[in-house]
């Protein structure tokens with residue numbers, strides 16, 4: 043069935059399965075590294091969850107060299123995600139209150155996970171400490187026990203706010219202004235035409251970026267590459283040049299959750315300003331206007347903590363200290379209240395010190411410890427690796443609490459002996475846990491107490507069967523992409539409703555914009571080249587030299603069928619538009635045998651556009667469908683339908 | 690030259706002895722083709738360190754770009770898709786100067802001191818002495834040097850002699866994200882290569898081996914190849930490179946004579962260069978060499 047669905051030859055698939063299954067042995071481990079090849083599908087989360095289940099079954103979680111690891115596409119994707127990239131999360135992945143929770147008590151009761159088996163850690167039970175400390179960081183003295191620590195100041199979630207939903211709302215004319223910071227949505231969001239139409243409905247757009255992006259010129263005609271009529275676009279566009287990462291200090295958090303400080307290397311050019319300076323100036327201006335002219339409910343703005351040395355320029359150091367948090371009063375030992383754990387005014391060493399009584403602040407609980415009384419731990423640069431496992435515990439700082447391997451209690455058997463003594467991550471030392479990592483376990487929880495490794499679940503074990511956590515069912519299921527060359531899902535050939543992910547969200551008009559295999563018989567897939575980094579580096583001369591011009595890759599067989607030779611100009615169309623590029627004919631893309639049908643794939647790099655140092659090109663996302671994964675809403679860039687002809 | 694720590698082994702068209710007082714370590718760069726992912730970070734690093742920018746060209750239906758070595762691209766990646774025994778391999782070879790122990794370019798060069806071989810093995814072009822005749826191009830068994838259209842000087846990879854002189858690895862080796870480019874003493878590099886070859890053999894590449902062609906006395910840029918029996922698979926890497934017999938003939942047998950005659954030509958050429966430009970100069974030198982060869 044697998045070979046039938048995905049076209050992988052049966053023997054090759056079984057070989058891979060054998061390799062994977064071998065890692066069930068205690069001294070063999072497999073890691074799984076995934077990136078956008080897995081996530082950019084309408085079943086992206088299901089892909090990853092399937093692998094997570096396999097890793098749990100093979101015992102590869104918590105082991106050195108094990109786990110399931112996201113490879114991030116930028117140096118700091120992990121960092122921005124940790125700091126509420128998605129509006130449905132607060133920093134540190136805390137839940138955002140909604141109108142269904144009118145007060146702090148209701149909110150905390152609803153969101154704090156319950157213990158599901160006795161004696162487990164159920165670490166999420168500390169939510170009140172993390173949440174209250176966040177409010178104390180943001181609103182300081184204005185957050186009191188009496189006013190629910192300024193619970194009302196926190197904006198309440200009003201529906202979906204992922205990138206597709208924001209652009210759909212914009213498309214419907216429901217958005218007036220758009221602050222576009224370090225983001226090139228015209229190029230990077232699905233269905234360029236829809237995005238361009240959406241931007242055309244704005245009153246104004248402010249672009250904060252180090253580069254003159256395609257988005258900032260969405261209104262400007264660039265021949266056939268951007269065929270628009272500016273007289274019909276009323277949107278007023280402001281460009282605010284910002285500095286680049288090398289032109290300001292700060293930190294990157296990598297895929298391994300290691301926070302690494304970096305130092306400013308050069309001054310920004312011309313009038314470029316740090317993003318923080320632009321945001322701070324804007325904030326202070328608004329605050330001032332509210333003070334002078336009044337306005338509805340300005341208290342959350344007026345009372346926001348803003349204790350920076352230069353108010354218009356919060357420094358990266360001040361911000362990191364604020365994320366870490368500090369004690370407002372002496373933090374006492376709950377077992378022995380005569381003992382002071384942290385003195386009032388001191389930076390906190392770990393989130394174990396956070397309190398829900400308003401005596402601690404913390405801008406992001408998972409970052410607590412990054413800037414303790416010892417200073418900036420993310421700036422540590424000791425690369426010694428005594429265990430030889432790549433555990434450089436004194437290099438930077440990993441969240442949480444400098445732990446490098448999550449769920450590392452699972453690297454030891456129930457009695458506390460390492461499964462693989464050659465690669466000891468953790469072991470029970472008789473009175474406490476020790477080894478080569480910060481234990482992901484209560485340090486004194488003896489093995490006999492049966493405290494299970496998966497401390498973030500209420501039952502302490504990994505979840506093979508997950509109820510109510512995924513948009514889909516408790517087990518992963520296969521669905522075809524929304525645009526598929528197949529008429530049916532081979533797993534459910536008789537059920538048209540199970541063809542594509544039934545839990546995915548499709549907006550009005552987008553269904554109609556899907557194409558069918560009759561008109562678009564080939565599968566398009568988009569990806570990046572090593573020579574380029576998204577849409578930025580087409581603006582850089584050297585990268586442009588390395589890959590100067592937009593191209594499209596096709597297999598030799600399809601090329602023969604279509605009379606295309608390498609170097610020809612070709613036109614690729616989907617039901618949403620077309621692009622042109624040079625044909626690269628390759629042995630690397632073969633026709634697949636899927637459900638008895640020959641399926642050709644067309645590979646389309648994403649980097650090109652009408653702004654930059656490369657030869658002007660089309661926006662690849664002109665082609666892609668406006669639908670995403672049912673859980674994350676990450677668009678389905680990896681599989682859609684196209685046709686190709688000689689241009 | 691100023692780069693004293695490199696010490697000079699030989700100079701083109703020069704008969705006076707080279708420096709010999711100091712012994713330097715013979716170095717080498719090892720390119721492990723089996724570990725290369727074709728990212729071109731090495732190409733970028735080369736451009737940046739040497740401060741050269743080639744043209745923004747066009748896509749020619751392949752990944753290669755720039756398409757060939759040039760006065761402004763001293764290294765380029767060459768991509769070949771090979772299908773044999775039902776297996777597809779994407780062979781990616783970083784092309785550039787091999788820094789031959791017996792350099793055909795230097796042997797062929799009639800301009801005194803335009804091509805230098807340091808005692809560590811690096812073959813370096815000193816453009817201030819180059820007369821643009823293009824003889825190094827003919828003399829090179831790897832088709833590496835390129836004459837610039839802008840200044841009629843020959844250019845190629847210097848193995849970052851300026852970096853190596855201060856104990857730094859070449860820029861490409863420093864930039865490579867996979868460790869496919871290693872740098873060190875030639876001996877260490879051979880040891881490293883031996884380990885890689887053993888590993889590749891264990892993985893089923895029976896013909897894996899080191900490319901250090903003896904026809905040019907060995908090279909200071911070596912490759913680990915998964916198919917060392919078929920170097921030609923890697924975008925036409927020659928199996929048995931050697932210096933054209935013509936070059937050996939006129940430089941070997943008739944050396945003093947040729948040198949003398951050519952020194953005269955070189956002087957004359959300077960004059961011509963000023964009045965008539967470089968192309969005719971090359972023509973004249975060519976005639977001269979043909980005369981020498983005919984003897």
Ligand code: SF4
Pocket residue numbers: 785786787788789792793794795812828829830831832833834845
């Ligand atoms: S490869 Fe060519 S240019 Fe380089 S040293 Fe050898 S002969 Fe000279």
Ligand code: SF4
Pocket residue numbers: 724725726727728729730731732766783861864865866867868869870
């Ligand atoms: S930098 Fe290394 S991996 Fe990248 S192309 Fe060059 S040799 Fe290959």
